Amino acid sequence: MTSSFHTVTVERAAEAYVLSRGKARFLSIAQAIRAIRTLMPACQVTDRDLEELVAAASIIHGVPVAFDLKTAVAAEPRLHS
Template identity: 80%
Template sequence: MTNSFRTITVEKAAEAYVLSRGRTRFLSIAQAILAIRTLMPACKATDRELEELVAAASFVHGVPVAFDARRAKAPRLHS
């Protein structure tokens, strides 16, 4: 048996996140960025670039957006 995984791009991750939210009241850019960074920790895109990708995907799929990325803070991990 062969296991193979498709490579996911940042654009596809942004679109998948938008689609996973379904018909919500609005989509939080801050939460989307955090989710993408969690899924793709080695992502070299800036928060601004991720914001643009998520906003574009949201527009295409008719999902309202809350541009709240400046208030986003990654959770602190305590050891």
């Protein structure tokens, strides 16, 4: 039995996330970025670039998008030392 390992690129991860949410009412950019960062913790791509990749994939596949990244970031609790 032969098995092959396919490298997951950030672009493929973004597209896979969009396709997995195709039946949803809309896709949350903030949730997409969290999911991609969970899948790829060493990802060096900025949140802004991830936002653009997810938005582009959403447009291509006809999935409505909620550009909620700033709202989600501002709503996160901050710990102060």
